[in-house]
Amino acid sequence: MPAIEILGLEKTYSVGFWRKRPKRALHPLQLTVEDGEIFGFLGPNGAGKTTTLKLLMGLVFPTAGSARILGREWTDPQVKAQIGFLPEQPYFYDYLTAHELLEYYGQLSGVPAKQRKQRVEQVLHQVGLRDVQGLQLRKFSKGMLQRVGIAQAILHDPKIVFFDEPMSGLDPMGRREVRDLMEQLKHQGKTVFFSTHILSDAETLCDRVAIIHMGELRGVGAVEDLTSSIHGKVEVIWQGTQVPLSVKALGAECHVSGDRVRAIIDENQQEAMVDALRRERQRLIAITPVRTSLEAYFVEKLRRAETTAGTSA
Amino acid sequence: MKPRQKTTMVASACLILSLAASLFVLNRIDQLRPQATLDEVLFLSSPKVIQRASLGYDGLMACIYWTRAVQYFGYRHHNFAASYNLLAPLLEITTHLDPHLVVAYEFGSSFLAPKPPQGAGQPERALQLMQYGIQNNPDNWRLYYDLGFVYYMELRDYKQAAATFERGSHVPNAHPFLKILAAQMAQHAGEYETARMLWSATYQTTQDKQIKENAVEHLRALRVDEDVKHLQEAVTRFGERTGRLPASMAELVAAEGLAGTPADPDGHPYKLTPEGRVEVRVPEDFPFATRGLPPGFKPKFRGIL
Amino acid sequence: MRTRIAYIASNTFREAVRDRVLYNLIAFALLLSGAAILVGQISIEIEKLVVINLGLTAVSLFGVVIAIFIGIGLVSKEIEKRTLYTVLSRPVRRWEFIVGKFFGLAGTLVVNTFFMAIGVFAALFYVSHKFVRADALLLVALYFIILEFLIICSLALLFSSFSSPLLSAVFAFSLFVIGSFAEDLRNFAGMAHGVSRWLATGAAYLVPNFSAFNVITSIAHEQPVAGQLVLQNTLYALFYAAMALSGAVLIFEYRDLK
Numbered sequence: 023m024p025a026i027e028i029l030g031l032e033k034t035y036s037v038g039f040w041r042k043r044p045k046r047a048l049h050p051l052q053l054t055v056e057d058g059e060i061f062g063f064l065g066p067n068g069a070g071k072t073t074t075l076k077l078l079m080g081l082v083f084p085t086a087g088s089a090r091i092l093g094r095e096w097t098d099p100q101v102k103a104q105i106g107f108l109p110e111q112p113y114f115y116d117y118l119t120a121h122e123l124l125e126y127y128g129q130l131s132g133v134p135a136k137q138r139k140q141r142v143e144q145v146l147h148q149v150g151l152r153d154v155q156g157l158q159l160r161k162f163s164k165g166m167l168q169r170v171g172i173a174q175a176i177l178h179d180p181k182i183v184f185f186d187e188p189m190s191g192l193d194p195m196g197r198r199e200v201r202d203l204m205e206q207l208k209h210q211g212k213t214v215f216f217s218t219h220i221l222s223d224a225e226t227l228c229d230r231v232a233i234i235h236m237g238e239l240r241g242v243g244a245v246e247d248l249t250s251s252i253h254g255k256v257e258v259i260w261q262g263t264q265v266p267l268s269v270k271a272l273g274a275e276c277h278v279s280g281d282r283v284r285a286i287i288d289e290n291q292q293e294a295m296v297d298a299l300r301r302e303r304q305r306l307i308a309i310t311p312v313r314t315s316l317e318a319y320f321v322e323k324l325r326r327a328e329t330t331a332g333t334s335a
Numbered sequence: 336m337k338p339r340q341k342t343t344m345v346a347s348a349c350l351i352l353s354l355a356a357s358l359f360v361l362n363r364i365d366q367l368r369p370q371a372t373l374d375e376v377l378f379l380s381s382p383k384v385i386q387r388a389s390l391g392y393d394g395l396m397a398c399i400y401w402t403r404a405v406q407y408f409g410y411r412h413h414n415f416a417a418s419y420n421l422l423a424p425l426l427e428i429t430t431h432l433d434p435h436l437v438v439a440y441e442f443g444s445s446f447l448a449p450k451p452p453q454g455a456g457q458p459e460r461a462l463q464l465m466q467y468g469i470q471n472n473p474d475n476w477r478l479y480y481d482l483g484f485v486y487y488m489e490l491r492d493y494k495q496a497a498a499t500f501e502r503g504s505h506v507p508n509a510h511p512f513l514k515i516l517a518a519q520m521a522q523h524a525g526e527y528e529t530a531r532m533l534w535s536a537t538y539q540t541t542q543d544k545q546i547k548e549n550a551v552e553h554l555r556a557l558r559v560d561e562d563v564k565h566l567q568e569a570v571t572r573f574g575e576r577t578g579r580l581p582a583s584m585a586e587l588v589a590a591e592g593l594a595g596t597p598a599d600p601d602g603h604p605y606k607l608t609p610e611g612r613v614e615v616r617v618p619e620d621f622p623f624a625t626r627g628l629p630p631g632f633k634p635k636f637r638g639i640l
Numbered sequence: 641m642r643t644r645i646a647y648i649a650s651n652t653f654r655e656a657v658r659d660r661v662l663y664n665l666i667a668f669a670l671l672l673s674g675a676a677i678l679v680g681q682i683s684i685e686i687e688k689l690v691v692i693n694l695g696l697t698a699v700s701l702f703g704v705v706i707a708i709f710i711g712i713g714l715v716s717k718e719i720e721k722r723t724l725y726t727v728l729s730r731p732v733r734r735w736e737f738i739v740g741k742f743f744g745l746a747g748t749l750v751v752n753t754f755f756m757a758i759g760v761f762a763a764l765f766y767v768s769h770k771f772v773r774a775d776a777l778l779l780v781a782l783y784f785i786i787l788e789f790l791i792i793c794s795l796a797l798l799f800s801s802f803s804s805p806l807l808s809a810v811f812a813f814s815l816f817v818i819g820s821f822a823e824d825l826r827n828f829a830g831m832a833h834g835v836s837r838w839l840a841t842g843a844a845y846l847v848p849n850f851s852a853f854n855v856i857t858s859i860a861h862e863q864p865v866a867g868q869l870v871l872q873n874t875l876y877a878l879f880y881a882a883m884a885l886s887g888a889v890l891i892f893e894y895r896d897l898k
Contacts, residue, residue: 035898079729081897099338099731107729113721115651117658129647130730174726184729342735342893350886357879358845364852364872365826399824406827 023093025182025213026055030087031077047073049238050087055215055230060208062228062245063217064320070237071217072110075186079107092181103132106175110186112167116160120151120170123159124177131178145173148206150199164191172203183207185216189223201227225249225316233323240323248319255312258285258295261305268298286312373403376424382431389432397433404429404439408446409545412453419455423447426464434471437478438543440464444481445537445546448489453549453622458489476510477540479503484533487520496520512536527561555600556623559615563627566597566605566613580611599627644732645740652744653751656710661748664702665755671698676763687767692778692860695760700785700856702756703749704816707789710748711796712808714741715888719897728897735889742797742885749789757782774862780870784853787877791848792816794884801888802895819850848880 030050036042048070055061065071076082078089078096089096092104114123124142133141146154149169154162162170168191175183188204189197204214204227218224224231225245233241241248258274262283265276272294274285287295292309299306389396404425411419426447429439446454447461465482472478483499486492497520504513512532519529531554538550569591573581581587584607588596598604603616605627615627656662672695679690715738718724728734757778764775795815799808818825822844829840852873855865 035896076725076897079725081725081728083894083896095337097338099733102729102731105729107726109722109725112726113723114726115655115723117655126647126651127726127730130644130727130732132731171726178730338733339893342733343890346735346886346889346893350883350890353879353882353886357876357883360872360876360879361845361849364849364869364876365823367866367869367872368823368852399821402824402827402831405831 023057024054024090025057025059025092026053026061026078026215027090028053028074028078028087029089031074031084031089032086033073033077033082034085046237048077051234051239053232053239053242055213057213058208058211059229060204060214060227061216062224062231063215063234064219064221064224064231065217065234066219066324069234071234072186073237074234075107075109075184075217078184103178104181106178106180106183108171108175108183108185108188111190112171114159114167114170114174117158119156119158120146120154120162120173123170124174127174128177133178141177141179145177148176149173149203165193165196168192168196168200172200176207180212182213182215185214187218188216189218189220197223221315221317221320231316233320235324235327238327240327241319245316249316255286256289256292257308257310257312258287258292258299259283259307259309260299261307266298266302266304268302269295272298282307373407373421373425376403376421376428382424382428385428386432393432397429397436400425400429400432401436401439404442405543405545408442412446412545415452417451419446419451422455423457423460423464427460430464430467430471434468437468437472437475438541440468440478440481441541441546442543444484445549448485458485461485461489474506476503476506476508476513479506480510480513480516480536480540483516483520484537487533488530493520493525510536510540527557531557552621553623556621556625558600559621559624560626562597562599562605563613563615563624567626569593570607570611570613574611580609581607583607641733641736645736645743648732648737648740649743649747652714652741653747656745656748659710661706661710662752662755664706665752665759668698668702668756669759672759672763673766676766679767688764689860691760691763691767693856695756695763696778696781696785696856696859699753699756699760699782700788700854703753703785703789704792706752707745707749707792708796708809708812708816711745711793712800712805712812714745714797715800715892716803716805716808724897734892738797738801738885738888738892742793742881745793745797746790749793750786753782753786753789777859777862777865780865781855781859783870784855784873787873788850788853790877790881791819791850791884794881794888795848798884798888798891801892815848816850819848820854821851822847822849823851849876852876 028051030052031048032050033046033048035045035047037045051074063071063074073082077084078091080097080102091101094101115126118126121142124145125138128138128142146152149172151166151169151173154166159167159170168188172185172188175185185204188200192200201223204216207214228245230242230244231248232239260283261281263278263281265278265283265285269276269285272287272291274287274291274295276283276285278284285295289311296306296309385396385400386393404422407425408419408422423443426439426443429436433439443461443464447464448454448456448458450456462482462485465478465485468475468478469482479499479502483496483503486496486499497517500513500517500520503509504517516529516532516536519532523529534550534553534557538547538554541547541550566587569587570581573587573590577590581590584596584605587593587607596604599615599621601617601620606614606616608614612630613627614629615621615624618624618628618632621627672691675694676691679687718727724737727737760778760782761771761775764778765771792812796808796812799811803811825844825847826841829837829844832840852869859865
């Protein structure tokens with residue numbers, strides 16, 4: 023059973039005071055997220071990522087369409103106990119401490135009283151917040167608030183976690199920690215659905231991604247597949263300070279930096295390259311298939327979409 | 336959508352039911368508190384205190400107190416009250432808050448002076464109110480009229496009435512009848528014609544419904560008084576001629592050559608009792624009549640004290 | 641369900657307390673004690689009158705101001721600050737949220753009034769040096785004031801569910817003032833004619849009937865309050881608050897949290 027099935031959810035807002043113009047925030051969306059995977063929902067700002075999440079959370083009501091979460095209608099109240107949500111740039115009751123906030127959320131999520139205190143401690147530890155006893159949330163830094171946000175999302179041990187821009191406002195250390203945490207969640211068997219516009223995060227973390235732009239889905243698929251080497255090139259790195267003639271003869275692009283040389287050659291030249299290097303007694307360091315980056319895929323998709331929009335407009 | 340539909344249904348039902356219930360209870364509360372708005376007047380009859388409490392919104396408070404005064408009097412008058420203790424304070428508060436609310440003075444002149452159940456029976460306070468009004472509105476001829484009215488109707492002080500009407504006639508844009516009334520006072524104070532003039536003037540110049548109705552009642556009573564007086568005189572003449580009382584009204588009419596069967600303003604023919612008294616058929620319909628009432632007739636007090 | 645409402649209510653109460661709302665009690669205490677001492681130097685007859693009138697009026701006005709100023713932000717502030725997102729993504733129904741907020745605010749006011757009541761009785765004791773049976777009437781007046789608060793809270797919450805804080809404050813305050821003259825308004829309406837009579841009567845009956853709750857003047861003169869009135873006022877407050885809350889629930893149920 024898929025964890026999330028989005029069945030044609032769409033949202034059109036009426037904008038303006040007198041003459042209401044319709045503004046389509048989300049075109050009918052068809053999307054499936056499998057159980058236990060980390061799914062990235064990618065798109066530039068204003069693409070409709072947050073709208074989709076808000077629709078799934080029941081914060082906003084769809085103009086049409088429906089969704090199923092864990093096999094139930096997304097409006098089913100019982101679903102809420104099994105999902106966690108971290109909104110973008112979260113803000114919490116600033117007069118509470120982190121402990122009080124989590125305790126309150128635990129109460130609302132139905133975490134039994136006996137386990138609550140323990141669970142709060144556990145979760146705070148998990149997100150790396152220590153020594154925050156008695157400190158009111160109004161005094162927390164952005165990064166700390168983000169961690170609190172993650173904490174409240176996983177507090178009640180939900181099966182699916184929804185993160186909206188989880189890395190925003192974090193420094194590289196923080197982002198690394200969040201990435202590790204998401205991997206942890208996946209290992210615990212949870213499904214993670216997160217939206218971001220930072221592609222490198224998606225590339226390393228996600229099993230599958232979807233790309234959304236101007237409210238429309240532009241591409242879905244496993245990261246592997248989307249970035250699979252189209253051009254069939256490999257990158258060879260060896261120790262050396264200059265390019266041997268025999269290597270040059272293979273017609274490779276070479277680049278020297280420090281005591282290493284990098285060359286990009288065709289896949290079928292791989293054998294020849296290795297032979298050449300052995301003959302020249304050059305020390306081989308690495309052979310890696312060159313993948314199209316997710317970024318390239320992304321940009322290409324968007325550009326194509328804009329051209330279509332331009333011609334049809 | 337199911338849970339949302341359920342909530343919508345329950346909330347809508349709750350809204351409608353509680354609305355209906357609250358209106359029902361509100362009705363009951365209103366019945367419990369017929370004179371509730373007058374709490375302050377019962378306990379604080381100093382207009383100054385109320386003025387301070389108005390925080391500068393005197394005009395609005397004057398309107399509110401004026402409405403309360405009208406309601407107070409109307410409610411009690413409808414139930415033939417025996418006293419109207421709060422009428423004077425209410426009017427005093429109203430005029431203190433807004434000295435230019437002329438209709439309040441008119442109301443006072445019509446209803447403060449007469450005796451219950453027609454009024455509060457406090458002619459002195461009526462005089463005070465009128466004088467206060469004139470002080471604050473010296474160019475309003477209407478107030479002189481109202482003051483003169485009180486002197487004439489309740490205090491029967493014809494000299495003062497004449498003097499007041501005379502003063503009033505000098506006010507710019509004064510109604511011409513003030514001069515006429517002044518003259519009339521001097522010569523024919525106690526006559527029906529004068530009284531009729533006054534009540535007609537009141538009727539024509541006021542906007543207030545209750546004052547108008549009151550004037551009409553007085554005019555009707557005047558008619559009755561006049562009719563009964565003439566009929567009684569006819570009975571006397573009959574008696575002097577024939578040495579006995581007429582056997583019936585018809586006989587009197589025939590013998591004295593009166594035009595048709597005499598009837599009161601409601602169309603009911605006057606009665607002629609065996610003792611020779613002329614009476615109206617339904618005395619309750621003419622609360623201000625002084626003649627034509629059965630002996631020992633007392634107007635009803637319907638229980639508001 | 642009930643426990644969630646209780647949790648939301650207690651969190652709302654906690655917010656009010658940490659928002660230093662209860663500091664108003666200090667201002668109140670100063671006002672009342674100042675007045676009591678001042679008045680203690682005038683003639684005996686009206687000391688008690690002043691303390692009761694001033695005390696009860698202050699309880700009422702302070703409370704109304706607090707009710708409005710906290711109430712208007714209850715929903716709109718949460719939406720604006722987006723604190724609501726993480727609450728509603730939990731198994732909390734929207735209507736539970738509204739009802740919980742209501743009880744939290746009402747609870748805050750009841751506690752506040754309780755402390756103020758102590759203050760009034762203390763001031764009363766100071767000027768009269770003893771309590772008489774009639775002083776128990778103050779409890780009736782305070783009870784009516786609390787009933788007023790229930791209505792105001794529900795109205796503030798209603799406006800907060802769809803309107804900005806500023807507008808909500810204006811509406812709520814206007815209804816308080818108009819409601820204090822509700823009986824006069826019904827009299828006015830009774831004297832109008834035609835269409836305006838219907839409209840005015842409709843308005844006069846929909847406006848909250850605060851005039852019936854204000855027994856301060858009569859209680860200051862030791863006039864008893866009819867038991868029937870206590871009952872009817874209680875029912876009225878409950879029904880009216882239920883009506884306003886139902887409205888708030890309905891509006892909030894359909895609101896997109898953009």
